[in-house]
Amino acid sequence: MNSPAAASISILPDRRDSIARAGEAGNAVACDRGSLAGSVTQRACAFCGSRVVLYPIADALHLVHGPIGCAAYTWDIRGAQSSGPQLFRNSFSTDLQEMDVIYGGEKKLGRALRELIRRHQPKAAFVYSTCIVGLIGDDVSAVCRELSAEFSIPVIPVASEGFKGTKKDGYQAACDAAYRLVGTGDTRDISDRSINLLGDFNIAGESWIIRGYFERLGIQVVATLTGDGRVDDIRRCHGAKLNLVQCSGSMTSLAKRLERDHGIPFQRVSFFGIEDMSAALYGVATFFEDPLLREKTSELVREEIERLMPELREIRTALEGKKAAVYVGGAFKAFSLVRALRTIGMRTAIVGTQTGDRDDYDQLRAMCEPGTLIVDDSNPLELAKFCLEQDVDLFIGGVKERPIAYKLGIGFCDHNHERKEALAGYVGMLNFAREVYASVMSPVWNYTPRRALRLRTAPRENEE
Amino acid sequence: MLNGTTAEIAERKALRINAAKTCQPIGAMYASLGIHGCMPHSHGSQGCCSYHRSHLTRHFKEPVIATTSSFTEGASVFGGLANLTQALRNIFTIYNPDIVAVHTTCLSEVIGDDIPTIVKRAREEGAIPEGKLVIHTNTPSFVGSHVTGFSNMVASIIKYLAEKTGEARNQVNVIPGFVEPADMREIKRICALLGVPAVVLPDTSAVLDGPLDGEYQMYPKGGTTIPAIKSMGDSLATFALGHFASHGPAVSLEVKHQVPAGLLELPIGVAATDAFVQALRAYSPSGVAEELETERGRLVDMMSDMQQYFHEKRVAVAGDPDHVIALVQFLLELGAKPVYAITGSRGNHFETRLHEILDPVVPDAIIKQSADFFELHQWIKNGPVDLLVANTYGKHIARVENIPFVRVGFPILDRVGHRFYPTVGYAGAIRLIDLMVNALFDKKDRECPEEWFELVM
Numbered sequence: 071m072n073s074p075a076a077a078s079i080s081i082l083p084d085r086r087d088s089i090a091r092a093g094e095a096g097n098a099v100a101c102d103r104g105s106l107a108g109s110v111t112q113r114a115c116a117f118c119g120s121r122v123v124l125y126p127i128a129d130a131l132h133l134v135h136g137p138i139g140c141a142a143y144t145w146d147i148r149g150a151q152s153s154g155p156q157l158f159r160n161s162f163s164t165d166l167q168e169m170d171v172i173y174g175g176e177k178k179l180g181r182a183l184r185e186l187i188r189r190h191q192p193k194a195a196f197v198y199s200t201c202i203v204g205l206i207g208d209d210v211s212a213v214c215r216e217l218s219a220e221f222s223i224p225v226i227p228v229a230s231e232g233f234k235g236t237k238k239d240g241y242q243a244a245c246d247a248a249y250r251l252v253g254t255g256d257t258r259d260i261s262d263r264s265i266n267l268l269g270d271f272n273i274a275g276e277s278w279i280i281r282g283y284f285e286r287l288g289i290q291v292v293a294t295l296t297g298d299g300r301v302d303d304i305r306r307c308h309g310a311k312l313n314l315v316q317c318s319g320s321m322t323s324l325a326k327r328l329e330r331d332h333g334i335p336f337q338r339v340s341f342f343g344i345e346d347m348s349a350a351l352y353g354v355a356t357f358f359e360d361p362l363l364r365e366k367t368s369e370l371v372r373e374e375i376e377r378l379m380p381e382l383r384e385i386r387t388a389l390e391g392k393k394a395a396v397y398v399g400g401a402f403k404a405f406s407l408v409r410a411l412r413t414i415g416m417r418t419a420i421v422g423t424q425t426g427d428r429d430d431y432d433q434l435r436a437m438c439e440p441g442t443l444i445v446d447d448s449n450p451l452e453l454a455k456f457c458l459e460q461d462v463d464l465f466i467g468g469v470k471e472r473p474i475a476y477k478l479g480i481g482f483c484d485h486n487h488e489r490k491e492a493l494a495g496y497v498g499m500l501n502f503a504r505e506v507y508a509s510v511m512s513p514v515w516n517y518t519p520r521r522a523l524r525l526r527t528a529p530r531e532n533e534e
Numbered sequence: 535m536l537n538g539t540t541a542e543i544a545e546r547k548a549l550r551i552n553a554a555k556t557c558q559p560i561g562a563m564y565a566s567l568g569i570h571g572c573m574p575h576s577h578g579s580q581g582c583c584s585y586h587r588s589h590l591t592r593h594f595k596e597p598v599i600a601t602t603s604s605f606t607e608g609a610s611v612f613g614g615l616a617n618l619t620q621a622l623r624n625i626f627t628i629y630n631p632d633i634v635a636v637h638t639t640c641l642s643e644v645i646g647d648d649i650p651t652i653v654k655r656a657r658e659e660g661a662i663p664e665g666k667l668v669i670h671t672n673t674p675s676f677v678g679s680h681v682t683g684f685s686n687m688v689a690s691i692i693k694y695l696a697e698k699t700g701e702a703r704n705q706v707n708v709i710p711g712f713v714e715p716a717d718m719r720e721i722k723r724i725c726a727l728l729g730v731p732a733v734v735l736p737d738t739s740a741v742l743d744g745p746l747d748g749e750y751q752m753y754p755k756g757g758t759t760i761p762a763i764k765s766m767g768d769s770l771a772t773f774a775l776g777h778f779a780s781h782g783p784a785v786s787l788e789v790k791h792q793v794p795a796g797l798l799e800l801p802i803g804v805a806a807t808d809a810f811v812q813a814l815r816a817y818s819p820s821g822v823a824e825e826l827e828t829e830r831g832r833l834v835d836m837m838s839d840m841q842q843y844f845h846e847k848r849v850a851v852a853g854d855p856d857h858v859i860a861l862v863q864f865l866l867e868l869g870a871k872p873v874y875a876i877t878g879s880r881g882n883h884f885e886t887r888l889h890e891i892l893d894p895v896v897p898d899a900i901i902k903q904s905a906d907f908f909e910l911h912q913w914i915k916n917g918p919v920d921l922l923v924a925n926t927y928g929k930h931i932a933r934v935e936n937i938p939f940v941r942v943g944f945p946i947l948d949r950v951g952h953r954f955y956p957t958v959g960y961a962g963a964i965r966l967i968d969l970m971v972n973a974l975f976d977k978k979d980r981e982c983p984e985e986w987f988e989l990v991m
Binding site for chain 1: 551552589628747
């Protein structure tokens with residue numbers, strides 16, 4: 071379908087090489103570069119990246135050093151659950167004022183930290199720098215050192231000034247900060263069959279689901295970074311034998327350092343979708359080179375799949391042939407989603423990410439069906455155009471994309487921080503399928519112009 | 535959090551916990567969205583723009599557009615001239631708005647970018663097409679709050695665009711304040727009922743409460759049009775609703791074009807709405823319409839039906855200063871007892887005005903500007919309340935302390951009605967009673983012993 075609304079939307083000339091089609095020749099998708107000034111980019115900043123990665127460490131103190139906005143917009147917005155302390159869900163900020171900008175905010179930062187540490191006695195504290203801190207030249211590291219000495223807890227600066235780059239650069243800063251804890255804890259009681267989960271944030275309790283699978287296989291999960299995270303676990307995570315890295319962008323650098331300094335190998339995994347979840351479990355079983363473990367894994371996988379297949383099959387029948395648009399932060403999630411959509415009979419017609427790199431886009435091109443549009447760092451206008459052109463039935467994205475999809479009369483699934491259902495693991499696949507089914511099949515769309523038109527023009531079943 | 539707050543009042547000198555405000559740029563962005571065909575532009579890092587858009591989207595459940603200068607480390611050292619020039623060129627090339635409203639961020643403020651000079655150069659270089667407008671306002675995040683940003687943007691819109699031809703127009707200006715699209719719609723309806731032609735600026739109705747029409751409209755139907763804004767200099771009067779969000783812009787219009795400024799409060803509740811209607815009446819050819827009188831009568835009727843449930847109820851009110859001032863007065867009209875009134879914004883008027891209102895009737899009420907939810911929670915732990923009226927950020931307190939909770943103001947991230955039902959005007963007051971009294975009833979129904987459980991309330 072080529073709707074007139076879609077045809078009237080044009081693409082910024084400088085963005086043309088950030089868009090490609092699977093199955094067609096052409097250059098690599100241009101990516102890994104700053105957003106064009108003046109575009110309505112869906113991307114965020116380095117601070118955002120650091121904040122989402124570290125924030126789930128539940129027994130640490132998280133203080134945002136800057137004007138109030140940066141703390142306000144990141145206050146308890148991500149459903150990263152904690153089984154214990156809820157301290158991290160408060161919003162702590164130095165709320166910098168004009169005078170602080172003129173005279174510097176170091177003293178205020180020191181005072182704020184003192185007040186907080188005295189009151190909450192956290193295991194560690196993270197201090198996030200915002201744009202302005204980088205400009206006024208506060209020596210955040212010095213303040214942190216002083217406070218560390220005073221209270222004998224790690225007080226760790228996070229170099230997350232927003233202008234330093236995209237979320238990706240913020241992930242790096244977060245890894246640097248978290249790594250300062252690593253290697254400081256006691257590893258004696260860690261088993262030979264042990265792993266860390268990196269890059270899972272326990273959104274809607276997902277880390278607990280994944281942990282459960284490994285524990286059933288007799289594998290100890292030493293630390294999750296950072297879902298339901300604890301400072302003491304991170305301190306001793308260098309005692310684990312293997313790292314599983316989910317969400318390729320956020321934690322790979324930490325895994326690499328653990329490999330370099332502590333000889334812990336890592337595997338890139340995804341817990342979304344049956345195939346990827348199973349691959350992750352088998353990967354671990356293979357790593358520990360134990361036929362019995364492999365057998366146990368097969369058993370677990372079989373059990374879990376059997377449990378969800380009947381319902382999944384039903385959903386698949388209903389969704390067969392429907393089309394989806396995927397626009398997510400990282401490429402690894404995009405890979406999983408393309409596969410998971412396939413599991414429920416849907417084709418990915420558009421796939422894009424905010425932070426994918428060249429290899430990621432090459433892989434997407436290889437795995438998607440011919441004709442699939444592949445985009446880097448898109449904007450609402452482009453996305454709307456593509457959705458109309460491809461006539462998709464579902465959009466998978468984050469908070470900013472949801473209302474756009476709805477305006478077009480397209481179902482939506484939030485696969486970002488604001489998801490309300492656990493989407494990881496086998497049960498997550500079922501939740502995902504249910505959520506997709508509920509939105510795509512909702513009778514509401516029959517009242518939207520696009521579907522109303524389709525209903526009117528579709529041949530009636532009993533027509534002569 | 536959730537129950538991390540202790541009753542013991544913590545001495546704090548340098549720390550903000552659970553803020554009852556956010557930063558200027560988001561207010562400026564919201565105000566800009568109330569101009570028809572406008573692209574708000576955030577001159578700073580990408581994150582600011584992304585956060586503001588996400589936050590507004592969570593509140594309105596609508597697409598929110600804005601562009602960003604996408605500052606990098608280079609721009610932070612050498613200034614944002616190149617970024618803004620390129621941004622303007624790109625915005626007009628691809629998104630083709632009628633007007634771009636630039637607001638600054640803490641980053642570009644500290645760098646010291648001179649926006650008018652950059653815009654002037656961009657125009658000379660041909661980055662801004664003929665007939666297109668670019669305006670700006672300064673919104674350093676380390677000064678004021680989102681309400682300040684809103685007010686600054688409205689003042690700038692007027693400063694840049696309002697003209698005086700010398701020929702008076704039979705119309706008034708209304709600056710509605712940082713309120714919902716539904717409120718702006720209601721204000722226009724009240725004006726229409728009185729037969730008073732009005733320019734409402736900004737006007738986000740039909741921008742952020744648009745229908746599902748199967749298309750993605752970058753510039754929806756609504757918004758104050760540029761010709762209408764231009765004509766504001768010729769209006770008979772300006773009515774500015776709310777000291778913090780609206781009085782500044784109205785006064786600047788009065789200074790610039792001698793349009794008399796009528797400084798009112800947000801028309802929430804009987805007296806405040808009466809004052810607004812009364813002010814408009816002077817310009818009404820027909821007087822107060824019967825429909826409006828009946829509406830007022832229905833409000834007073836509902837107040838009388840429900841007064842027994844409000845009598846002496848202890849209420850905490852938190853939020854934006856203009857809203858809190860208005861809500862406290864409405865609660866007093868209902869017979870309730872506002873015991874805590876806080877705002878995260880700064881401004882002595884907040885405390886002065888509320889003392890004036892509350893001292894004679896609730897002398898022990900605690901009133902505080904530049905406060906936060908943590909502080910409010912501590913007070914509530916020491917002196918409980920029966921009802922909490924605040925934005926969504928009150929919900930942690932409401933849950934821990936088991937307080938009936940009504941969401942009013944910005945942001946509301948977890949409920950839906952604010953997008954459709956006004957809180958201003960007589961109709962808005964009816965809705966507020968509905969929300970508040972039902973919240974009280976729901977708690978009673980949930981918790982009272984069976985023998986006290988009643989069918990008729």
